Amino acid sequence: MPPPAMTPSTIELIPSQEDRRIAGLAAAAIGLTLAEAAIPLPIPGIKPGLANIVTLLVLYRYGWRTAAWVAGLRIVAGALALGQFLTPAFILSLAGGVMSLAVLAAAMHLPARWFGPVGLSLLAAFAHIGAQLWLVDVWLLPGASILGLLPLFLSAAWLTGLGNGLATAHLLAKARPSPLTESSS
């Protein structure tokens, strides 16, 4: 019995509004990751992590689930674009992303009156570098003393966490009035 003649069996995935939003935001985050990869930095492992501004913004505006999606897509797609997929750099990036999202999941419940994007950004940055250094210690360079690297890397995390947090706070403050008063600068 011949198969039914050329039934178009395409499965059509209809992206929801949220899918589109996540895709757009992830694209922005990937763009930042790629742009950042072009900046020459003297020490491997230290970079500004500008894409985390997007993660934080999304966390504030759309919640943790969307932020996790955006961060996850950015990590995987960014690694693919940079040719780092499944390399140690990717695993480290993933570990940092997972840990900082976990910390953000807890920290986002801190009272907003007291803790803003800057605090969350700092906590996430420390979680990020903490997870990465831990992984380096147990997996990549077992036996090497990571302790000697702690001050440098944590200082970098503090600076980038602060910078990204301030950027997020600035963007949030700019974006917040816009739905009501469109032309307020």
Add this chain to the structure above:
Amino acid sequence: MAASALRPGDWLIAGAGVIMLGALWLRQADSLEGQVVIRQDGQVMQTASLRLNRVIEVAGPLGISRIEIQAGRVRVAADPSPRQLCVRQGWIPAGGAAVCLPNRVSVENAAAGYDTLNY
């Protein structure tokens, strides 16, 4: 909503971070302060700071080896070994060592420098 970018808790977190970093850097500075490890017959005889100028005398089977710490550097100043290899080695670079084999004395400059390996 408070318009300021930094809320009290943020200051707290940032401040705690600064304190932690300060402590870490201080600890780091301490651990980077050079140590001189002097061994006699394979046993650690003395661990001395590179920051303290002094002469340490170690008695070996052939006689006394004199180890000099001067201005953050260390060398074997005098040794009874016949060929004087460890003396002629001069000031020992960070991470290096001088071994006076006949007298069974070794001096290690254990200052932690960063190289590609431990990086």
